[in-house]
Amino acid sequence: MSGLTLESVDRSGAIAEAFDELTGGTRADFFRKGLIGGGAMLAALETPALAQPRNTKKDVAILRFDLNLEYLQAAMYSEAERLGQVRERTLEWSRVVGANERGHVKAIRGLLGRDAVPSPSFNFRGVTEDDRTFTETAVAFEDLTAALLKTQAVQVDSRRVLAALASLHSVEARHAAWIRHIANIVPAAEAFDQPTSKTKVVRLVESTNFVTSLPRTRGRRKPGFTG
Amino acid sequence: MSEWFTRSRSGDARDAVDGGLDRLLTLTRGQLVTRAAVGAGAVTAVGVVAGGLPRLAASEPSREQDRSILEWLLRVEYVQAAFYDAVERGGALQGEPREYAARVGRHERAHVEALRSELGPDAPERPEFDFGDATSDPDRFVETAVALEELAVAALNGQIPNLTRPRVMTAMRIVSVEARHVGWVRDLAGRNPAPQPADRAATQDETRAALQATGFKE
Amino acid sequence: MRPTWRSGFGAALVIGGLLIAAAVAVVVIAAPSDSSPADPALPSPPRPAFTPENVPLGGPPVVYWAPVLAATTVRDRPAGHGAMAEVEARTPEGTANLVLISRQAKRAAGRLWVRVRAAGQPDDVSGWVPRSSLGGYTPVRTRLMVDRGRLTVTLLRDGRPVFRADAGMGTPGTPTPTGRFYVRNKLHRYSSPFYGPVAFGTSARSAAASDWPAGGFVGIHGTNHPELIPGRVSAGCIRLKNRAILRLARLMDVGTPVTVR
Numbered sequence: 001m002s003g004l005t006l007e008s009v010d011r012s013g014a015i016a017e018a019f020d021e022l023t024g025g026t027r028a029d030f031f032r033k034g035l036i037g038g039g040a041m042l043a044a045l046e047t048p049a050l051a052q053p054r055n056t057k058k059d060v061a062i063l064r065f066d067l068n069l070e071y072l073q074a075a076m077y078s079e080a081e082r083l084g085q086v087r088e089r090t091l092e093w094s095r096v097v098g099a100n101e102r103g104h105v106k107a108i109r110g111l112l113g114r115d116a117v118p119s120p121s122f123n124f125r126g127v128t129e130d131d132r133t134f135t136e137t138a139v140a141f142e143d144l145t146a147a148l149l150k151t152q153a154v155q156v157d158s159r160r161v162l163a164a165l166a167s168l169h170s171v172e173a174r175h176a177a178w179i180r181h182i183a184n185i186v187p188a189a190e191a192f193d194q195p196t197s198k199t200k201v202v203r204l205v206e207s208t209n210f211v212t213s214l215p216r217t218r219g220r221r222k223p224g225f226t227g
Numbered sequence: 228m229s230e231w232f233t234r235s236r237s238g239d240a241r242d243a244v245d246g247g248l249d250r251l252l253t254l255t256r257g258q259l260v261t262r263a264a265v266g267a268g269a270v271t272a273v274g275v276v277a278g279g280l281p282r283l284a285a286s287e288p289s290r291e292q293d294r295s296i297l298e299w300l301l302r303v304e305y306v307q308a309a310f311y312d313a314v315e316r317g318g319a320l321q322g323e324p325r326e327y328a329a330r331v332g333r334h335e336r337a338h339v340e341a342l343r344s345e346l347g348p349d350a351p352e353r354p355e356f357d358f359g360d361a362t363s364d365p366d367r368f369v370e371t372a373v374a375l376e377e378l379a380v381a382a383l384n385g386q387i388p389n390l391t392r393p394r395v396m397t398a399m400r401i402v403s404v405e406a407r408h409v410g411w412v413r414d415l416a417g418r419n420p421a422p423q424p425a426d427r428a429a430t431q432d433e434t435r436a437a438l439q440a441t442g443f444k445e
Numbered sequence: 446m447r448p449t450w451r452s453g454f455g456a457a458l459v460i461g462g463l464l465i466a467a468a469v470a471v472v473v474i475a476a477p478s479d480s481s482p483a484d485p486a487l488p489s490p491p492r493p494a495f496t497p498e499n500v501p502l503g504g505p506p507v508v509y510w511a512p513v514l515a516a517t518t519v520r521d522r523p524a525g526h527g528a529m530a531e532v533e534a535r536t537p538e539g540t541a542n543l544v545l546i547s548r549q550a551k552r553a554a555g556r557l558w559v560r561v562r563a564a565g566q567p568d569d570v571s572g573w574v575p576r577s578s579l580g581g582y583t584p585v586r587t588r589l590m591v592d593r594g595r596l597t598v599t600l601l602r603d604g605r606p607v608f609r610a611d612a613g614m615g616t617p618g619t620p621t622p623t624g625r626f627y628v629r630n631k632l633h634r635y636s637s638p639f640y641g642p643v644a645f646g647t648s649a650r651s652a653a654a655s656d657w658p659a660g661g662f663v664g665i666h667g668t669n670h671p672e673l674i675p676g677r678v679s680a681g682c683i684r685l686k687n688r689a690i691l692r693l694a695r696l697m698d699v700g701t702p703v704t705v706r
Binding site for chain 3: 296299389430
């Protein structure tokens, strides 16, 4: 199981505060829902915090938002790869892009160190098992992630973080073009891609209902087994 | 000389230190961080004495530097626009490569126009290029398109962190589309569109070398 | 501060200053030499704050489990009419009921159906439920092997044994059922020495317990009679000594498939 728990990273309530900041205080549930531990499959991606210059509060907030988005994509593509129900080209895309996104998760967690947040829990509601809904959803997420990174690039305080976000941004655009190509949609529709806001990303995530709470599988009731 | 010292002390000293000195010294990033160490100039002096030459700390974004950067990026866009124009004039491609060239050519022309309009009347003019049979042979076309688009992504990523923030947005909106071009044409070519989780940022020298390696003479 | 000529330190400072000036001059001269007048030397980009590497999934295949969100019928085919079993949203212990995921999905009658394994008799049944009746999928890498002949339980992780213990199992009259099952819940902090400190609920039903109040499910739990272990002593449950069940509780989680031979 993941060693990073909400308790260990949010002693001062700073995370909860940061999420209010991120989501304008209105849809705080988005990130809070899954923060009850979880992320077991991502335990393997934990790295010790690297020696880094301190990230500013603004950069931490931006990186945490990105981390949550990467958690979602990594989990979705990993599940699609493992379940193997999508078509061959989609499966190959999930494998390659999933490896990229899992790499992003690990790298952003490394940069955040103790400021990292644990992964939400997800219910992908069949999207990882159905080719059409998977490709539609992947197109939406890759397009929107690339759009968000533009806005964040202009906002980050550190130029080194900007360089890192830029290096991810063009890769997300590759992902977007590739999955569009697989889905027979034009990979590059416009000469200039649009930026987007955190609000629009939160709206997309909420519309999927992917973020869920962990089911209760532990109990304190006296067992009624046959003995 | 004093100007060089001043530049290292003021502004984004962290970047000056990280960009130059940590290539010379084996200090950990943590040790390089403290502004106190940098501000005193002591670290810079030690860097010189250690036998290495510090990089010119001229990377602080500025409107003047933006101009130089945009002129450079315009050169990269010129090559691409000229390539796709030559391909369309040649009319030798069929099917999806033809469709790709037409659409992407429109984008590259738009990129050229946008950069020229930012630079105003003193913008450099478009050079002439000779692309040989890369514009007519379908396999050579696809390989060349991959090379040019990869080159553009790396060149843009190399300069984005050096731009002032308004120009960062402009360049991000362009590199995003270049990266889509790469993803598309690599899939067309049967190559992995996203072999690495992060794209390289090329220096000006690296981009120049890559341009020369294409063999397209002006 | 102007260097003084009088002290050795001052001289060193001047020499140092000259060296630095020379160094700067060399740097300027050593700038890329083939730049045309139209291409002023542009700075390198700052080093990115991180450099990710690809992370392949790798490892042996995992088993997924999912909670049941809404009571539903497990059918013989997607949108089929044959009912294999009913699954409730809750176990008799009040926890979320689980099914194992069999990695088959099909659209039928306008919905997505998925193949699952659920509690049944004599052992797990396999059939189809609407995807919407289930929650999110969680992977498990462990598997429990129960050997009625040797009276042992062995936990495998990624296919390798990581735990083994002697066990008490069902008497010949009330045997532990054989076949494929899975762990559905983990109970603790109840007060009942009979079950020891931790009890796992499984999808296995004791054959001889059709009118058992709580469904007659088989558990894996501790005991207040360790002297009986190993032995054929229970009404179907698998009993471990308390130290062993506590160790198992640290290694095994819900959703773990259980094979009883």
